[in-house]
Amino acid sequence: MASRNYNLTELMICVASRLMPDATTVFIGTGIPMLAAALAQKLHAPNLIPIFEFGGIGATLEELPLAVGEYNTFRKALAASGICDIMETAARGFIEYGFLGGAQIDPYGNVNSTVIGDYRRPKVRLPGSGGANDVGSLCWRTIIIMRHDRRRFVEKVDFITTPGYLWGPGAREAVGLPRGSGPYRVVTNLALLGFDEETKRMKLLATHPGITVQDVIENTGFELIIPDKVEQTEPPTEEELRVLREEVDPTGLYISKG
Amino acid sequence: MLEFEIVEEGQGKLIQPPDVEAFREWNRQKPKALVDKLMTEQEAISRFVHDGDYLATELYGTVRCPMSLTREIIRQGKKDLRIAGQGVLELDLLLAAGLVKQVEITYIGLEVYGVSNALRRAVESGQVEVVSDWSNGAIAWRFKAAAMGVPFIPVRSMLGSDTLKSSAAKVVKCPFTGQKVALLPALIVDVALIHVHRADRYGNAQIEGISGFAFELARAAKRLIISAEEIVPTEEIRRYPDHTIIPYFLVDAVVHAPFGSHPGEMCYMYARDEELIKEWAELSQTEEGARAYLEKYVYSVKNHEEYLEKIGWERLERLKEKAEKRR
DSSP states (O other): OTTOOSOHHHHHHHHHHHTOOTTOEEEOOSSHHHHHHHHHHHTTOTTOEEEOTTSEESOOOSSOOSSTTSGGGTTTOSEEOBHHHHHHHHHTTOOOEEEEOOSEEOTTOOEEOSEEEOSSSEEEEOOOOTTHHHHHHHSSEEEEEOOOSTTTBBSSOSOOSBOSSTTSTTHHHHHTOOTTOEEEEEEOSSEEEEEOTTTOOEEEEEEOTTOOHHHHHHTOBSOOBOOSOOEEOOOOOHHHHHHIIIIISTTOTTGGGO | OOOOOEEEEOOSOOOSOOOHHHHHHHHHHSOOSOOOOEEOHHHHHHHHOOTTOEEEEESBTTBSOOHHHHHHHHHHTOOSEEEEEEESHHHHHHHHTTOEEEEEEEEEBOGGGOBOHHHHHHHHTTSSEEEEEOOHHHHHHHHHHHHHTOSEEEESSSTTSHHHHTSSOEEEEOTTTOOEEEEEEOOOEEEEEEEEEEEOTTOOEEOOSOOBTHHHHHTTEEEEEEEEEEEOOHHHHHHSGGGEEEOGGGOSEEEEOTTTTTTSBBTTTBOOOHHHHHHHHHHTTSHHHHHHHHIIIIITSSSHHHHHHHHOHHHHHHHHHHHHHHO
């Protein structure tokens, strides 16, 4: 770990970026997803189509947007539309990946970004759903990016802001959510996780460099599915780090936080 | 008679009834003549915003946002406001000024600068009541329903979540397919504030770049105040009528507000004022800090002109250059 030449934020951005294939539609929220999309566009996915909730479609991410409606979300874009059109585009099945963050996640990928504690008398009032619920409801595959610890990875979230697989197989369809949609990956500072086909519970896919399976288990507040073979995440390449530091976030707004 | 089967009901309060008949009657009496509606922020806010009003703003606090109008609301101390948000700086300032009584929340936060401490203080202390939670799409669709003149709109968001449980949505089985859908009540607001690139004196308004939810909100408001970077002759509007997103008859007041979105941005015109946004993010961490910001940038200036003087034209010019360089 000591010889690591990148920090954990950089690692998460690189891992998230590798999950964005070229020529795909990706719904992007504030923060790490923006950096990951910019990195992907500059490296392996020049034709990635980032979609932002207030109307930006297909921006060229030369500069990092600081807000989901700011100019960089539709700079040199293909279209500048509005929020209803974007959410309806997701509802019609046009958006493959949706990226979101949160304060808590449970084994079924249900995410909380609304309150910690009781809803009526919250210990902490968080910003609320924003576009997250729409993204998690309507995109085909949701990718969640979060810090990994026992306070965040919990058996039961205080509030389901954004539905994952709810209580298990068939649950999304049962409540009326689009067939075949749902959480796909979880990117953390420790690991890359997915969901078990049958039980829809979270499953470890790969541990990041220097992290053991035991580390991941100890930092997860619920029982994680551990397959026989757990992959190792490739560390960020020199090229990824160079582009990330020199072109994507040259002022270190996000990546300097470590 | 075939009835909708209500499968689930949100527990959030519906504080603005989706009365589309009353809305039609209201809209009928709005003047259809081309009347000069150009006025100052002071006049527009004092005439069209009242204590206890249900207020909505568009786009949001750092992007094409009616900040000059918001600051004027705070100076005039319009209180007990009920708000739909969707908000960064504008709702934060209203919350910090203690003018808000109830909120329907989709997102109130500072984006890259994290959670809203003004919101946290207001909600955790019980000073402000959160009547319901929604998704961003849901609030925009509620405006859309009002714009359509219908009392609700069926959507496939929010299903299965606690967001739905704490909203005022209802889940029913679709009478055509049997599939479950969420019905969102139309949201007709008392007053809306929208900042645009240009408008004429009658209120015909044009926006550049993304349209956010301006189209829907303008049509979901009983009273609508437009602030515009530029007031143009009607001939200019008539030359490109396809750019008019808000026709005059929706509008009650037109305010000329250059840099009206400051410290937020206005696409193709000026960039956001990062330093000032950061100043709010830092000061608003405490109640005293938030008050100091309000004193400095809101209460101690008489109007938007004085505000711009205080910010300084050189600094504003730099924001213009920054936007120009990006094109």
